[in-house]
Amino acid sequence: EVQLLESGGGLVQPGGSLRLSCAASGFIFSNYAMTWVRQAPGQGLEWVAAIKGTAGNTYYADSVKGRFTISRDNSKSTLYLQMNSLRAEDTALYFCAKDPISTWAGYFDYWGQGSLVIVSS
Amino acid sequence: EIVLTQSPGTLSLSPGERATLSCRASQSVDTTYFAWYQQTPGQSPRLLIYGTSSRATGIPDRFSGSGSGTDFTLTVSRLEPEDFAVYYCQQYASPVLSFGGGTKVEIK
Numbered sequence: 063e064v065q066l067l068e069s070g071g072g073l074v075q076p077g078g079s080l081r082l083s084c085a086a087s088g089f090i091f092s093n094y095a096m097t098w099v100r101q102a103p104g105q106g107l108e109w110v111a112a113i114k115g116t117a118g119n120t121y122y123a124d125s126v127k128g129r130f131t132i133s134r135d136n137s138k139s140t141l142y143l144q145m146n147s148l149r150a151e152d153t154a155l156y157f158c159a160k161d162p163i164s165t166w167a168g169y170f171d172y173w174g175q176g177s178l179v180i181v182s183s
Numbered sequence: 184e185i186v187l188t189q190s191p192g193t194l195s196l197s198p199g200e201r202a203t204l205s206c207r208a209s210q211s212v213d214t215t216y217f218a219w220y221q222q223t224p225g226q227s228p229r230l231l232i233y234g235t236s237s238r239a240t241g242i243p244d245r246f247s248g249s250g251s252g253t254d255f256t257l258t259v260s261r262l263e264p265e266d267f268a269v270y271y272c273q274q275y276a277s278p279v280l281s282f283g284g285g286t287k288v289e290i291k
Contacts, residue, residue: 097280099228107220107228107271109280121278124184157227168275169218171239173227 064088066158066174073180078148082177084141084158092116092136095161097170098143100154100179110156111143115164126152148181155179185209185274187283195291202259204286206272211252216276219248219257222285223268231270232257262288 070082084096097112111132112121120132131144141158156177159170186209196202206219214235220228230239232248235255245260259266267290272283 106285107273107282109282112280123279162233167233168216168280169230169233169273170228171230173229175227 064160064172066160066172068156068158068174068177071156071177071179073182074148075183076149076181078181079144079146080148080179082143082145082156082158082179084143084174086139086141086158086160089160091134091139093164095164095166096132096134096141097159097161098132098141099157099159099170099173100152101157101176102151102154105154108154112161112166112168113141114166115161119166121166145179148179150181153179153181184279185212185277185281187272187274187281189270189272189283189286191286192284193287193289195289196262197291198262198264200262202257202262202266202288204257204259204270204272204288206250206255206257206283208253208255208274212255212274212276214251216274217248217250217255218273218275219246220271220273221266221268222271223265228271259288 065087067085095114098110113132129147133142158174160172162171217235219232222228236248269285
């Protein structure tokens, strides 16, 4: 059974940093592209960043480019999102999601339950 | 960036009725690169449709997708109680992915 478990969220001040983790199990992690999608309270979905399975190519939304870094440790089956220079508008529930293929299809067949990030002073 | 606009914002229907949800793209999207998700309160999104019309694993056949160019549709042929939820469209034609704002299907 595919499982994605996010952690690392919390309350952080504007300008601060946070690192999210997503522990994956139930599939060969290195074989699949992974992504982060966020959802502000009461709002819709916003794609944040993606990383391919083996080549490690990364892609970012303009809203986070230069501030967020997506990475993965295939030996630990874990996805990361390093978030720097956080702003109030980054407040959201952050989901990690699995792509159905390694090279990145761009849609997501499994999702975690999310990790809440609140940026506030 | 391709902007997706979903309509209506809210759809009020009764169980057993047909639901038709629309998603319009700001530019043409290849049918290969279009998906739909369902999200119920407090839950993470669930993939329903990919490639415009292919159902994901385990999705009942009352859900169907269609469309081309800039106009895409999700149809639920007969609403079951568990289908009352928010639905999102998504395009993955460009490296910058985007979602629609969502359509809430509520019980009338």
